[in-house]
Amino acid sequence: MSLTDRIARGLEAGWNVTDGATLVKNQTHEADVVVVGTGAGGGTTAEILAKSGLSVILVEEGRLYYRKDFKMDELTSYANLYQEGMSRVTRDGAIAILQGRCVGGSTTVNWTSSFRTPEQTLTYWSRQFGLDHLTPDAMAPWFDGREERHSMAPWHMDPNVNNDILRQGCEKLGYQWQIIPRNVKGCWNLGYCGVGCPTNAKQGALMTTVPGALDHQARLFHGLRADRLVMNQDRIDHLQASAMNADSVTPSGVTVTLKARHFVVAASAIGSPGLLLRSDVPDPHDRVGKRSFLHPVNATMAQMPEKVDPFYGAPQSIYSDEFNFKHGVDGPAGFKLEVPPLHPALSAGVIPGHGRPQIDAMADLTRTQSVIALVRDGFHPESPGGTVSLRDDGSPVLDYPISDYLWKGLRQAYLTMAEIQFAAGAKRVRPVHLDSDWYSSWADAKAAIETIAMAPHRTRLFTAHQMGGCGMGAKPQESVVNGFGEHHHVSNLSVHDASIFPTSIGANPQLSVYALAARNSTRLAGKLAG
């Protein structure tokens, strides 16, 4: 069996992969390029650079997990594959942050939804941030290329009931809906994308670009934490990194120094600003960590008369953009509607409650359906995003105040989601909110939601999409990198991940990251070869 697995085969064939936990003495290594992070951005960058003949070292703080470890088990996966063992939150604790921490980054645990950056978003960037080269036409070939690389296509099987209820509700109300493109090959339609694909069907970085880079002599260190980029005059000289113990929680004390001509940071919208802040990289306009976006998510739960089994089947296959850009790109907060999978641990963590009401809510899981709204943040003066800063121990934390503008959008989203669920035949609907009861009619739900307190902690909020913090733009006064991800002030530093987005995307961001990283890495490969 091991020989049929892409990773097991590569390791046997002699890939240059080092587990930081096995290192016993301090050491130094050198390559043309050091890439920090192995997710959508880092994987893409490493593969393109390695294929162009450059020597590449990939650095990943999380560990290498692959099919042998993916056993459709929630508790193990949340503990090992997610940032802070799935406990990451914003500074005040009000927004739960779902984010990968393993080789492949969030692409190892995402729900496979693969959208191009909406045209409205690219056009807005061009207008607001001077990113004239990122027009939909100019980006189209990069999206084409990445869709092929990651086997992205509209889901060809029937949606599961959980998703179909979103479709039915939209259909009844005359709202548009569409089928979600997914990055899978030979998918078994099991429903366990969020805990690591047990069949290798998911074509995230772990099954595509990371193996592609390793096949071309890239070297991967996992279990190695990037601490600090160290400057020598106006260039970065080396990366200082700490090996982590096998528990992935504590550093072992062994340090690794990585020297290179060029450094690409792709450590996520929380990790990348964190690394730049720890490194004191020049930031004359105080832009690093600013304008961080989350697509804040709220949710409603519905009890359906029929079996939903929301834990089985492709987790996301239907979406609605009816309300995403309805009032213009920069009008009242728009939102994308999708569906989350509901396995028992995830559900128990999302539904707030204790005692009998919690037991009752969990008891009906097989007939529970949920809709989520992803609020498009960053397109309005009253949606300036949050700020990444450093804790005393140097770890990054995101402070994300929620403005009245966003609360309004979130309340509207509660209303819309409840309306859709009742239209699809829900018996009862409940916003995921500390004050909410179950409502048995749309009229009752509407009346309650219109006056429910929209406040931190009481309104349960989530995010699976972290963006911004090293925003791109034409003007150094307003941004960290230019439209090619090149740092404005340090010539041998690039940023290739979701942190460069100057707003949120308005769609699940993985394809936006893949495409920009591919474009910017192709340019970088040319420069470094020249």
Next chain:
Amino acid sequence: MNDQPQARSPAHDLAHLDRRSFLKTGVGGTLLLGTASVAAGLGGCATAPAGSQDDVGARTGAGYQFRFLTRDDIQLFEALLPAMIGPALTEEPRARRVAMTSTIERIDAGIYKFGPANQRELRRLFDLLNFGVTRVTAARVWSSWPNVTTAEADAFLERWRTSGIGLFNNGYIALTKISNVAFYGHQDHWHLSGYPGPPQWAVDALPHIKNA
């Protein structure tokens, strides 16, 4: 916050307005929690992970090594879990005890993987609840946790759930979330949600799971 009802300031929250406004600021909350942690250490509360000490081991079954929860934390969860999950458990004392203790072990294992930053946050929260003065003032729980009844534990959780003070709501979420995930998420309790587990046909077809 727009449209936040002013009425939701139940009299059973904290009695004194000045303290309320003090706690409402994040700074005040952090100071209070920080003070509790220091005082807990000075006052002789158990501040070291419980490990597998004999008295704990006798309650929690052999073998498990606690890496984060202290003896006081374990007593806290022994008092809270009956209010959180008690009605879902069998009345049979031994089976009930096993379900409780294994849940507490999974809470410990989960928190260990949270990493240093969130461990520090939880340390402050648990110290606040374990230290007598703050247990009384912030949680309004008068007895030490081993003497708290299920009804009193439920009343405490309900106070923090309905409180107008975000810090207490956040504490409620932290306590219930780690407990709910550790309980409902485990195979032993999947039947409570009707979750049959991963599809058997897929397990049978995947040697790395079937032969594990």
